[in-house]
Amino acid sequence: MLTLASDFGSPYPAAMKGVLLRHGAADLVDVAHDLPQGDPRAAAFWLRFVLPEFPPAVHLVVVDPGVGTDRAAICVRAGDHALVGPDNGCLLPPARALAVASGGDPDDVEVFEVDGGDPRSSTFHGRDVFAPAAARVEQAGVDGIGELDGFAPVADYDDYRLPEAWVETGTAAGEVLVVDDFGNSVTNVPGSFLDGHVGESVVVETAAGREAVPVVDTFAEVPKHDPLVTVGSHGFVECDVNQGRGDEAFDLAPGRSVMFSFEESVAATVPTF
Numbered sequence: 001m002l003t004l005a006s007d008f009g010s011p012y013p014a015a016m017k018g019v020l021l022r023h024g025a026a027d028l029v030d031v032a033h034d035l036p037q038g039d040p041r042a043a044a045f046w047l048r049f050v051l052p053e054f055p056p057a058v059h060l061v062v063v064d065p066g067v068g069t070d071r072a073a074i075c076v077r078a079g080d081h082a083l084v085g086p087d088n089g090c091l092l093p094p095a096r097a098l099a100v101a102s103g104g105d106p107d108d109v110e111v112f113e114v115d116g117g118d119p120r121s122s123t124f125h126g127r128d129v130f131a132p133a134a135a136r137v138e139q140a141g142v143d144g145i146g147e148l149d150g151f152a153p154v155a156d157y158d159d160y161r162l163p164e165a166w167v168e169t170g171t172a173a174g175e176v177l178v179v180d181d182f183g184n185s186v187t188n189v190p191g192s193f194l195d196g197h198v199g200e201s202v203v204v205e206t207a208a209g210r211e212a213v214p215v216v217d218t219f220a221e222v223p224k225h226d227p228l229v230t231v232g233s234h235g236f237v238e239c240d241v242n243q244g245r246g247d248e249a250f251d252l253a254p255g256r257s258v259m260f261s262f263e264e265s266v267a268a269t270v271p272t273f
Helices: 012-022 040-053 092-101 125-140 142-147 246-250
Strands: 002-006 028-032 058-062 073-078 081-086 109-114 151-153 166-168 171-179 185-190 201-206 209-214 227-231 236-241 257-261
Touching (some): 002 012, 040 092, 040 171, 092 109, 185 246, 209 227, 227 246, 236 246
Parallel strands (some): 058 081
Antiparallel strands (some): 073 081, 109 151, 166 171, 201 257
């Protein structure tokens, strides 16, 4: 299996598929081609969440704002999986998650620099560099990466790690990692911070101010259009709105700071944003 993920929209992914098929790759699966454009961090988060659900596969990932520069092309081996894409950090968080999903340690990954040859275009390395490399990995198998010509082990690469939140008893300070298509603002605060607090109110502090918001398990536990704080399926705390947009209600966007705190003085009645 060979999966494809990019920020290309359409029709550019079709060109990559054509190259893959021409090189003999089969069983192509689209993950997403509407990842936030030019945002390797967002790609790292979403693929860290999605790719471990797949059986062993080669994952072609192209979110590449540095295309045409001297950034390297790399292949990362992680357990039974391999990822091919630019050396800008977007591959390492999902690679570590795949290593764990394969029964290993999160840092049990190997990185290879890929010789991209002489690409036809300086603006479309997804077609000219990464797709041919991914097809070669798919044909050689994950265990055969080290034997491929033009794949050299490297120790110097962009080992990006998603930022960690600061958490103490009753207080957590973090930032928004991504906002999904529903407007849910996903923070880097671990969901365990809300353990034992469902049904209570938490003070959410952003640049827009401080508000007391209910902690719930499901959206339907608050009235339509009311704000809420919950743990998403990815395991992180979210600032959301039932049938509305959390990013607008909380005035949040990727990279913005957010603080959560439990205070006995918080009123049980929660105002609507």
